[in-house]
Amino acid sequence: MNRHIAVLGGGLTGLSSIYHLSRRFPGASITLLEQKPSLGGWVSSERVQVRDANGNSAEILLESGPRTLRPNAESILELTHLLGLKDSIITTPTTSSAAKNRYLQIPETHGLLTLPNSVLSVLSPPMRTLLLPHVLKEPLRRANRPKGITDESLDSFMTRRFGASFARLFGSALVHGIYAADSRKLSVRAAFPSLWTAEERGWGSMVRGLLMPGKSSKPQLGDYELGDIQDMMKGVSVFSFRDGMSTIINALEERVKQNPAVRIVCGATVESLNVNDENCLEIRTSTSEVLHPDYVVSALPLQTLDAIIPSSPASLPHLTANPTSSVTVVNLVFPRVPGQPPLHPAGFGYLIPRPFAGYSPSDPGILGTVFDSCSLSAQDRPAGAAAHFTKMTMMLGGPYSLTPSHTSINTVLKHLASHLSDPDAESPRQLPDPVFHRTHHHKSCIPTPTPGHVDRMAELSAALNAGPWKGRLEVIGAGVRGVSLGDCVESGKRSGERWSM
Ligand SMILES: Cc1cc2nc3c(=O)[nH]c(=O)nc-3n(C[C@H](O)[C@H](O)[C@H](O)COP(=O)(O)OP(=O)(O)OC[C@H]3O[C@@H](n4cnc5c(N)ncnc54)[C@H](O)[C@@H]3O)c2cc1C
Structure with a gap:
């Protein structure tokens, strides 16, 4: 008998789930339900036409969501290989300044601080005082994980090991860059499991643990079809695609649509998911469709899943336990003015740590800026467009409460000018x-x-696995395992692993 699987949510998680499910269960019929008119969730690449005062023009590729991938995410490498996207890849070599140079912008100051990228650069000011003593002292601090705790915030973890100023400067900036969140609220065990286990391995010292050879906290699953793509990733810091991150979404959509057993329904909001009186799974949508699949994969945000599942006995625990961050993304393209120095130093971009006094409505609310032209200029047309145009992306929000005045373009540009100024300049x-x-x-x-x-x-x-669901519903996506695209694809790949059909 043909089994029917429903996948809820057409972001990268849901799409990679139907792709892998249709390979695992070639006889099954699969329906994907997505509320928006198009697929991809937060992934969204757009090409815009620009022209400067000297008549130079270009087509610039802008991302409003994710923009770069890490080459250690085997699940993404596998998908790239299986979808035949190898020739669309653009890479940032580890030797390039875009990979080596990253900056911090200290709130209430002008200019950028260069983060160290070599032993020698740790020895030069100001990192010699901001970073080095804390890292050198850490292995000498006694083990201080409180007895019996099974998790804590990243800020509390780093404060215990490195001190409060180090935790605020470096830990909060890192968390702004990945989660757009307050490091005092983020679980170290969920977000940075390798740091948590390094402390255990290093008898209480994270630095010692990281230096000791030991098992990676990442499960070694080893069942990826990678072709020769890993060779291509040697010496690569991050990668993307010539036509942006939507390349992977478009290729997935095209590939799964070739399978007549897969049905993709856009514009259908899932309004309820339940186990009915006959013990069957039942889905109702805004388009008045009623489905009775044998299995369901939810790749919806957890809060949404909670809202569509009726209360007891089918209700599920912890779906609303975590908060979410809202982010304002400002894409900017500047003209390169002949004879003027570049707008920013070469590098990946900068992050801004939590202000010393905490988050306040009077702060600019900026989390960081990516220097897209440095790592992603190969996306722009014609080749060499970076000689005439500089693209950057600023991220605001997260733990800050933004008002329209924070995000007005004039305000944002005023702060950007201050960040990119010489720290010693008068204005x-x-x-x-x-x-x-x-x-x-x-x-x-x-x-x-x-x-x-x-x-x-x-x-x-x-x-x-128990109760009315009996293993027939799987819950995956950014809210469950990890927010990176690699984590999302990994969870899609693992969906349905325990089902037998
Ligand atoms: C600004 C930004 C920058 C980022 N940068 C990076 C990066 O550079 N690298 C990286 O690895 N990660 C990055 N991330 C994280 C990554 O993009 C996300 O974690 C990932 O895209 C989440 O995918 P998902 O499919 O789990 O969720 P989503 O993309 O949220 O997909 C969920 C889907 O469900 C649909 N849906 C919701 N409710 C319903 C309903 N009731 N019925 C039907 N459908 C519904 C939504 O419309 C959506 O399409 C970034 C995220 C953001 C926001």
Whole structure:
């Protein structure tokens, strides 16, 4: 008998789930339900036409969501290989300045601080005082993990090991860059498991643990079809695609549509998911469709899943335990003014740590800026467009409460000019007017796994295997395992692993 699987949510997680499910169960019919008119979730690449005052023009590729991938994410490498996207890849070599140079912008100061990228650079000021003593002292600090704790915030973990100023400067900036969240709320065990286990391995010292050879906290699954793509990733820091991150979404959509057993329904909001009186799974959509699949994969945000599941006996624990961050993304394209120095130093971009006094409504609310032209200029047309145009992306929001005045283009540009100024200059530098700018407000786009998340997800998994669901519903996506695209594809690949059909 043909089995029917429904996949809810057409972001990268849901799409990679139907792709892998249709390979695993070639006889099954699979329906994907997505509320928006198109697939991809937060992934969104757009090409815009720009022109400067000297008549130079270009087509610039802008991302309003994710922009780069890490080459250690085997699940993404596998998908790239299986979808035949190898020739579309663009890479940032580890030797390039885009990979080596990253910066910090200290709130209430002008200019950028260079983060060290070699032993020698740790020895030069100001890192010699901001970073080095804390790292050298850490292995000498006594083991201080409180007895019996199974998780804590990244800030609390780093404060214990390195001191509060180090935790605020480096830990909070890192968390702004990945989760757009407050490091005092983020679970270290869920978000940085390798740091948590390094402390255990190093008899209480994270640094010692990281230096000791030991088992990686990442499960070695080893069942990826990679072809020769890993060779291509040698010496690569990050990668993307010539036509942006939507390349992978478009290729997935095209590939799964070739399978007549797969049906993709866009514009259909899932309004309820239940186990009915006949013990069958039942889905109702805004298009008045009623489905009775044998199995369901939910790749929806956890809060949405909670809202569509009726209360007891089918209700599931912990779906609303974590908050989410909202992020404002400002894409900017500037003209390169002949004879003027570049707008920014070569590098990946900069992050801004939590202000000393905490988050306040009077702060600019900026989390960081990516220097896209340095790592992603190969996306722009014609080749060499970076000689005439500079693209950057600023991220705002997360733990800050933004008002329209925070995100007005004039305010954002004023702060950017200050960040890109010489720290010793008396007044901030003048930036040329951008030839293009676009602002996207992404509401609740990144979940923050708070301390206890790993244990809560284990309880959720147990509840899905028992009770009315009896293993017929799997819950995956950014809210469950990890927010990176690699984590999302990995969870899609693993969906349905325990089902027998
Ligand atoms: C600004 C930004 C920058 C990022 N940068 C990076 C990066 O550089 N690298 C990286 O690895 N990661 C990055 N991330 C993280 C990554 O993009 C996300 O974690 C990932 O895209 C989440 O995918 P998902 O499919 O799990 O969720 P989503 O993309 O949220 O997909 C969920 C889907 O469900 C649909 N849906 C919701 N409710 C319903 C309903 N009731 N019925 C039907 N459908 C519904 C939604 O419309 C959506 O399409 C970034 C995220 C953001 C927001």
